[in-house]
Amino acid sequence: MTHVSGWRVVVPVKGGDEAKTRLALPRRQRQELALAMALDCLTVCRDTPGVGLVVCVSDDPDVLRAARAAGVSTVSPGRPGLTVAVAAGLASLERGPTAVLLGDLPALRSQDLQQALARALTVPGPALVADAAGSGSVLLTDPDGDVPHHFGPDSARRHVEAGAVALGDPLPSLRRDVDTVEDLRTALALGVGPHTRAALAHDVPALPTTDRPADCAAPRC
Numbered sequence: 585m586t587h588v589s590g591w592r593v594v595v596p597v598k599g600g601d602e603a604k605t606r607l608a609l610p611r612r613q614r615q616e617l618a619l620a621m622a623l624d625c626l627t628v629c630r631d632t633p634g635v636g637l638v639v640c641v642s643d644d645p646d647v648l649r650a651a652r653a654a655g656v657s658t659v660s661p662g663r664p665g666l667t668v669a670v671a672a673g674l675a676s677l678e679r680g681p682t683a684v685l686l687g688d689l690p691a692l693r694s695q696d697l698q699q700a701l702a703r704a705l706t707v708p709g710p711a712l713v714a715d716a717a718g719s720g721s722v723l724l725t726d727p728d729g730d731v732p733h734h735f736g737p738d739s740a741r742r743h744v745e746a747g748a749v750a751l752g753d754p755l756p757s758l759r760r761d762v763d764t765v766e767d768l769r770t771a772l773a774l775g776v777g778p779h780t781r782a783a784l785a786h787d788v789p790a791l792p793t794t795d796r797p798a799d800c801a802a803p804r805c
Contacts, residue, residue: 590636591701592680592729593629594673596666597622597651597687599644604688606763617783619650621690621762624777626656629685632694634701640687641673670733679729681705686722686735686761691774693757700758701725703751710748714740716759716770723758724748 598604601611603618622640630638640651641659648658661672670684683701704711704725710732713723721739724731734742744750762768772784 588636588680590634590681591683591725592637592639592677593635593683593685594639594641594670594677595622595626595629595656595685595687596669596673597626597640597642597644597647598664598666599642599647602664603644604763607768608765613783617768617780618688619647620779620783621776622647622687623650623654623779625685625687625689625692626651626654627777627779628692628694629697630654630656632697632701634698637677639673639676641669643669666735667733670731670735674729674731674733677729681725681727682729682731683723683725684731684733684735688761688763689722689758690762690768690776690780691757691760691771692777696755696758697723699753700751700755703753707749707751710743710746712740712743712748712750713753713755713758714750715761716756720761722761 603615607614626638626640629635638656639659640656641661642648643661643664648660651658659672659676661668700713700723705727710726712721715722719738719740721735721743724733724743732746734746757774760771760774762771
């Protein structure tokens with residue numbers, strides 16, 4: 585258990601072949617971009633006022649090494665899966681203000697995260713920030729650390745049904761997760777962090793217009 589003051593933020597990150605499979609990019613570029621987006625997200629989270637601890641949870645050794653180099657704590661859940669990763673991260677913490685933040689937010693701004701966490705403290709119990717589409721969840725908080733997580737398809741609805749209060753603040757950089765090429769284009773328009781910019785430095789003009797993965801031969805994979 586880790587005792588700290590301020591918010592403790594758990595950031596689950598997929599790596600390797602499982603990273604960002606819906607991005608229509610060649611496998612290696614997709615993997616590098618997924619790691620770059622996670623590092624930008626972790627760095628902003630680490631530097632946000634009010635955040636006392638950032639825990640990156642991943643079963644990928646490259647992600648864990650990069651996260652430690654970025655100055656954040658790491659936890660390995662021992663097996664894959666978002667639910668498993670979130671549970672492992674939460675189990676590493678003592679009770680206190682706790683948040684789960686998804687790691688695919690390359691345009692994240694400290695101001696948006698700080699505003700969301702401040703608003704979450706005004707809510708009795710868990711709070712939720714939905715993604716731009718309104719169906720997914722990018723941030724889930726609880727001031728006591730009892731985070732009722734139900735990530736996966738339609739998670740925003742499921743979190744609300746479990747008692748989370750949906751925060752209505754605009755928070756554009758926080759709501760912009762990246763699953764598809766179109767999501768990536770929108771994030772680029774908002775302005776992404778340095779790791780993501782570096783990963784795309786020579787490839788932005790060549791981003792495909794389809795959201796079908798470039799290394800997938802079938803229409804759906």
